[in-house]
Amino acid sequence: MQLHSEEDFLQLIDQYFPETPGSVLVGRGDDCCILPGGSNLCLSTDLFLEDVHFRRHYFSPEDIGYKALAVNISDVAGMGGIPKGFTLELMIPDGLPEDFWPSFFRGMSRLADQHGLTLAGGDLSRSRYLGIGLTIWGEPGASGRLLTRGNARPGDLLFTVGAIGKARTGLHALEEFGAQAANDWPQTVQAHLHPIPRVAEGLILANTPGVRGCMDISDGLARDLPRFLQHCPQSNGAELDFSSIQHNDELLRWTHQRDQDPDHWAWLGGEDYGLLGACSADARQELEKRLSNVAIIGTLSTTRGIRLNGISLKVKGFDHFDSFPS
Amino acid sequence: MQLHSEEDFLQLIDQYFPETPGSVLVGRGDDCCILPGGSNLCLSTDLFLEDVHFRRHYFSPEDIGYKALAVNISDVAGMGGIPKGFTLELMIPDGLPEDFWPSFFRGMSRLADQHGLTLAGGDLSRSRYLGIGLTIWGEPGASGRLLTRGNARPGDLLFTVGAIGKARTGLHALEEFGAQAANDWPQTVQAHLHPIPRVAEGLILANTPGVRGCMDISDGLARDLPRFLQHCPQSNGAELDFSSIQHNDELLRWTHQRDQDPDHWAWLGGEDYGLLGACSADARQELEKRLSNVAIIGTLSTTRGIRLNGISLKVKGFDHFDSFPS
Numbered sequence: 001m002q003l004h005s006e007e008d009f010l011q012l013i014d015q016y017f018p019e020t021p022g023s024v025l026v027g028r029g030d031d032c033c034i035l036p037g038g039s040n041l042c043l044s045t046d047l048f049l050e051d052v053h054f055r056r057h058y059f060s061p062e063d064i065g066y067k068a069l070a071v072n073i074s075d076v077a078g079m080g081g082i083p084k085g086f087t088l089e090l091m092i093p094d095g096l097p098e099d100f101w102p103s104f105f106r107g108m109s110r111l112a113d114q115h116g117l118t119l120a121g122g123d124l125s126r127s128r129y130l131g132i133g134l135t136i137w138g139e140p141g142a143s144g145r146l147l148t149r150g151n152a153r154p155g156d157l158l159f160t161v162g163a164i165g166k167a168r169t170g171l172h173a174l175e176e177f178g179a180q181a182a183n184d185w186p187q188t189v190q191a192h193l194h195p196i197p198r199v200a201e202g203l204i205l206a207n208t209p210g211v212r213g214c215m216d217i218s219d220g221l222a223r224d225l226p227r228f229l230q231h232c233p234q235s236n237g238a239e240l241d242f243s244s245i246q247h248n249d250e251l252l253r254w255t256h257q258r259d260q261d262p263d264h265w266a267w268l269g270g271e272d273y274g275l276l277g278a279c280s281a282d283a284r285q286e287l288e289k290r291l292s293n294v295a296i297i298g299t300l301s302t303t304r305g306i307r308l309n310g311i312s313l314k315v316k317g318f319d320h321f322d323s324f325p326s
Numbered sequence: 327m328q329l330h331s332e333e334d335f336l337q338l339i340d341q342y343f344p345e346t347p348g349s350v351l352v353g354r355g356d357d358c359c360i361l362p363g364g365s366n367l368c369l370s371t372d373l374f375l376e377d378v379h380f381r382r383h384y385f386s387p388e389d390i391g392y393k394a395l396a397v398n399i400s401d402v403a404g405m406g407g408i409p410k411g412f413t414l415e416l417m418i419p420d421g422l423p424e425d426f427w428p429s430f431f432r433g434m435s436r437l438a439d440q441h442g443l444t445l446a447g448g449d450l451s452r453s454r455y456l457g458i459g460l461t462i463w464g465e466p467g468a469s470g471r472l473l474t475r476g477n478a479r480p481g482d483l484l485f486t487v488g489a490i491g492k493a494r495t496g497l498h499a500l501e502e503f504g505a506q507a508a509n510d511w512p513q514t515v516q517a518h519l520h521p522i523p524r525v526a527e528g529l530i531l532a533n534t535p536g537v538r539g540c541m542d543i544s545d546g547l548a549r550d551l552p553r554f555l556q557h558c559p560q561s562n563g564a565e566l567d568f569s570s571i572q573h574n575d576e577l578l579r580w581t582h583q584r585d586q587d588p589d590h591w592a593w594l595g596g597e598d599y600g601l602l603g604a605c606s607a608d609a610r611q612e613l614e615k616r617l618s619n620v621a622i623i624g625t626l627s628t629t630r631g632i633r634l635n636g637i638s639l640k641v642k643g644f645d646h647f648d649s650f651p652s
Contacts, residue, residue, distance in 0.1 A: 026472075030475050030541070031401040031404035031405050031541050032368035032369055032370040032407070032464070032472075033368070034367070034369075034405075034472055034474075037364050037365045037366045040360050040362055041360070041363070041367070042357075042359070042360050043413065043447070044357060044413075045413040045415055045447060045449055045459070046415075047449045047453075049417065049451055049453055052451050052452055052453060053451070075358050076358060078357035079356070079357050079358050079360075087370075087461060089372075089373050089415075089459050091375065121369070121370060121371060123371055123372045123373045125375055126378055127455075128377075131417070131453075131457075133373065133459035137369075138358070146352075146358075148356050149355075149356050231355070
């Protein structure tokens with residue numbers, strides 16, 4: 001399918017994203033969409049650019065459409081919110097395969113449908129490189145609460161929801177073996193290509209007393225934990241212990257073959273889109289009862305720095321300008 | 327100033343966009359910003375890409391920062407809303423001049439300050455080309471009303487607010503003479519580089535009884551009027567008469583020198599970021615009293631097609647994939 005005009009694109013978008021009445025007061029096709037007033041909104045925006053965030057030789061068009069939306073949904077999940085709608089900016093180069101855009105929209109719309117999301121507007125532009133910009137918004141769930149990064153205190157427990165280091169394994173396998181990596185490393189490749197945003201888990205966290213803060217783990221604990229701690233002014237650091245983490249078997253095989261420490265590999269992580277949070281010590285039992293995929297990974301401390309099994313970890317700072325493995 | 331890390335960028339952004347308490351509940355630095363609930367929100371998103379929407383050889387870094395925000399504010403103005411805040415996606419190539427980003431942020435922050443806008447979040451990424459994505463939101467003014475494109479009826483008057491065709495003159499002069507165009511074509515070059523979003527006028531329109539619809543004119547009347555009419559199902563076309571438009575003197579000089587018809591030039595237009603609206607015939611007097619820069623340009627009709635002084639105009643459809651003059 002060749003798309004020669006903006007009109008063609010808009011028709012294709014209408015086909016994959018039929019407008020559902022009620023979710024927005026005014027949807028696509030005006031200067032702005034109009035969102036109904038009411039509860040607070042959480043809103044986030046992310047870029048998803050070729051050769052920075054994905055490569056076309058091992059991401060199918062469906063994968064690109066899926067992941068561009070998934071990583072944004074994950075930001076709402078990290079606040080314990082319910083995603084409601086999004087706008088889409090497409091940077092459209094010449095020379096893409098004929099079925100690229102229908103496949104892209106198929107991957108994206110399936111995920112949007114799963115979460116009942118409305119595509120409320122956007123912008124299209126010719127461009128020299130393929131890229132996607134996406135802005136998403138959501139609302140608090142029944143608790144009325146959105147979880148920010150702050151508020152955790154020394155003595156609070158740190159926890160993760162979902163695997164850590166799994167998508168890193170997949171990314172390294174894909175970079176080394178290309179699309180064929182899926183043969184030997186199916187679970188971890190899937191984790192990199194199709195991360196699952198933890199919306200249901202985020203809502204449970206927002207609704208669990210004693211949970212003090214949450215964020216999504218997009219860049220790996222080594223980068224995201226310092227960001228989390230930065231918002232907890234009484235805590236200068238953390239004591240970590242990964243013994244309650246059940247590492248994925250492909251992760252264990254990969255790190256074993258390469259003589260790497262699986263805990264350190266998981267610490268570096270990246271692209272898992274699990275959740276990182278903190279709760280009071282007495283909330284632990286309730287949390288583990290409500291969430292089967294939670295792992296307590298440590299304790300906030302007043303001591304400066306982050307230690308894993310007592311050994312200081314190098315903190316990577318705040319730099320995700322370099323998105324591909326280094 | 328060399329910016330080597332995301333941290334450097336965030337510090338620079340903090341310098342130009344200090345966070346003002348109250349406008350958002352949670353601002354930059356978390357997974358999402360949190361906007362306070364209450365009235366309806368209008369929200370829009372636009373790309374602003376090098377060599378599609380601007381050229382660096384005649385846009386200064388300040389101009390780029392200014393215009394990337396101005397064209398988004400204009401979308402809120404087109405709804406008759408009050409812009410409140412925005413998120414910013416920066417695609418950052420290597421090799422920009424040292425003072426590029428401070429200048430860019432200076433241009434953008436001055437305009438943000440004029441409108442009391444909060445920069446509430448965003449995303450930064452290395453990229454092969456310079457580009458900006460921006461999502462803006464606003465609220466209705468005192469009238470509680472936001473103006474959409476629909477609702478106008480046959481017999482209603484069409485009007486514009488602000489010049490039309492002026493920025494087109496500037497764009498053509500800049501493409502032909504580069505930055506030096508500003509010497510001979512200062513007003514029209516300024517109109518292209520620094521369009522003024524018509525927020526105050528949009529608010530007046532939303533507050534004026536009998537005004538039925540509005541949009542901003544970003545791509546020229548030839549493209550935007552059909553879009554406007556598309557939302558007025560009872561009207562199939564329009565009879566235009568530009569005799570009440572006072573063309574800019576540089577526009578008249580440019581078109582005279584090139585043997586072009588100034589009315590047709592104004593019709594093609596583009597990048598003016600004035601407003602296009604419709605009102606009932608009996609609202610005309612009140613409208614002209616309240617807005618000095620309004621011009622009645624025609625009437626909605628039941629007849630198919632758009633005519634200027636009785637002569638059919640070629641309608642350009644919906645294609646703004648080609649943004650530079652053709």
